[in-house]
Amino acid sequence: MVDFIADYYNKIETYPVLGQVQPGYLRTRLPDTAPYCPEPFETILNDVKNDIIPGMTHWLSPNFFAFFPANVSSAAFLGEMLCTAFNSVGFNWLASPAATELEMVVMDWLANILKLPKSFMFSGTGGGVMQNTTSESILVTLIAARDRTVDVVGVENMRKLVVYGSDQTHSTYTKAAKLAGIHPRSIRAIPTTADTGFALSPVLLRRVIEADVAAGLVPLYLCATVGTTSTTAVDALERLTDLAKDYGVWVHVDAAYGGSACICPEFRHHLDGVERVDSLSLSPHKWLLSYFLDCCCLWVKNPGLLVKALSTNPEYLRNKPSDSDLVVDYKDWQGFIKSDPRFEIVVPRRFSLVCFRLNPFSWSGLGYTELLNRKLLEWVNSTGRAYMTRTIVGGVYMLRFAVGATLTEERHVIAAWKLINEGADTLLKGSFYAV
Amino acid sequence: MVDFIADYYNKIETYPVLGQVQPGYLRTRLPDTAPYCPEPFETILNDVKNDIIPGMTHWLSPNFFAFFPANVSSAAFLGEMLCTAFNSVGFNWLASPAATELEMVVMDWLANILKLPKSFMFSGTGGGVMQNTTSESILVTLIAARDRTVDVVGVENMRKLVVYGSDQTHSTYTKAAKLAGIHPRSIRAIPTTADTGFALSPVLLRRVIEADVAAGLVPLYLCATVGTTSTTAVDALERLTDLAKDYGVWVHVDAAYGGSACICPEFRHHLDGVERVDSLSLSPHKWLLSYFLDCCCLWVKNPGLLVKALSTNPEYLRNKPSDSDLVVDYKDWQGFIKSDPRFEIVVPRRFSLVCFRLNPFSWSGLGYTELLNRKLLEWVNSTGRAYMTRTIVGGVYMLRFAVGATLTEERHVIAAWKLINEGADTLLKGSFYAV
Incomplete structure (x- = not known):
């Protein structure tokens, strides 16, 4: 594969x-159903050569002058390989501490x-995060702004919210606003002209906002752009943020391209005024030699607002099993649990997950059994020799053992089962009662 | 890198x-600012070995029994390498025809x-698409359902919309609903019990929906699960869809795990009733040997509703430059255009994009000039020797030449400039006037 890729670049x-094929070309070349038998690697690479490459638009071609060209590097490729290999999911700190911590360090570096x-x-006092795309960066900050404002004006006034940009703002803004429930009629695209180099005019913006306020509407969010897609126009952040502050508008800077x-001193003035905006995003795959995948950097001044808007509602969660669960499942493993009367399977196994708990004493109440199983889980996971999670369903705390x-x-x-037994032995041998 | 990865798996x-580190461990080991000078590959790999690996939770470890374990394969790794190398963006068909067509074929295969x-x-009559995550699959279908219903009941009734799931539905559902502007109070988590194996009870669901309708609320969306996270419970699709149909509720099946x-005949019955749902998603990284990245398959019965909800509003776009633009920019290149009186730079170059047009005749109107430049663009791109895009800003159609x-x-x-000249020569030499 390394050779194939090197050849492709050569x-x-x-x-x-630009792909020189007609719509539907590939369906006629591939079978209607997935191949039932595996094929040799060479056959697959030949299919790529004959059927895929002719239908590609080659974003890395030196003759690609469309949209904005892509920037990549060998270093980025090696990084992608390593990330793929680790296959980490950092949905919370514990799910892979290094993933979260490295992202934090690197976002501060940048x-x-x-x-x-x-x-x-x-x-x-703020922080940065990698989002998949600029659309996502705009969406999550817009929702944080929306929820902040709705808390003040009430949900019944949500349809009064108005968002602002210029007629040069990327169309992804319209999409994000629609996703967030802003009515298309409440998305203001202020016209630009050659006089301002197609940048958003603060004078016009003030007039539009004033008219909206006079009409009883609620100004919510402004997306300013550093480097528009059409012509690389730069909106004047300093004057726009002065104005936005007067109306409590969240200002996001879409600096995807610009x-x-x-980073270069001679261009830094385009960010003058950034200290007064609420959030800023840029795409390293435009100029910083990284591949496209999931690579939009977003910084926010008040990460608490993002967390508040995006985390699932704690009140609601109280009636719901925690999602950072732990369960168990495996055909033979189910046999193990059944053979040890100290343990019980709480939910019948269906796929490859077994939900069980240690429950050795007929006299013990739910609270005691839960404490015992919490201790057991902590004991097992702290050895580093196996990792399970837990859940609470129907009020019962249980361990999740997921095989696969x-x-x-x-x-x-088998080793994990022995480890769990070792833990149970240790806990039940007395020291636990003191806890 | 290949050797390093092979060693890691060994x-x-x-x-x-489970990562055995304390919060903040990495910040103390890495410098406060990004290294100014490059470092040898070996040094970087040593950092990974010493600073990153000890802080990782190893999702691919054979002792990982938490959450749901990850499934990968050498074939998937090679596929990831190839995708990374191609660096394609398939935001529309032309941006990389093979990307769109292959996705369509494979989604039909699956x-x-x-x-x-x-x-x-x-x-x-339907179709499938790869989303990044289950959250995204739920979000986009929920928004399609929301917009379909709001079209009927009016935007002023948006806060009457209610969505349904069980207390076992993944917490990402709550997040998606909040993103879509559904108030947390309107998210119903029907309690489950051991009697139904923690599956959603159609009887209870009907009672809750009837109460909502009686209270003047509008049932919108039901998320049913095939394989819940806590205990792999399976909601009964047949009975739930019967019920949902009575109230016009969009039914989505989150089959991420199950x-x-x-695919196996002995499990297929869990999808009985799927012919009556509106959408279904599953995650191949759970059991189909693929890596985590951006890999959730979503099928929808009415793709038109997704497109309607997610595409940017055409009416609004009419007042906005099309985003599938074409522009131009390069320091030397700007010199080329200035040296040829038939061309003009329309917007001053700021970064690495030049916006220009062919405008040879002082007497020609905007319409004629636009037609001429449209023809020129088509001529250049159809050669396959270079690819540019276009834009309309301030009413002026111009070509975008983006270098980078x-x-x-x-x-x-230089070759692209010659090609553009060749196109201009051909068009201006007569045949164009006949168009």
């Missing part, structure tokens, strides 16, 4: 940049290079 | 499964293997 200039104020850094350039990792063999399940 | 069993009805296939198993691909050298820009 030959990329010889391919037509903020530093851009000379962002401390209010956007973890080492200050942001990276601001590619490398898991029967011996790993 | 040694993975020797690492503690629908076929799952014995989904034709109403979910491109070869039938869906893959339904990693492999682009000065010679490519």
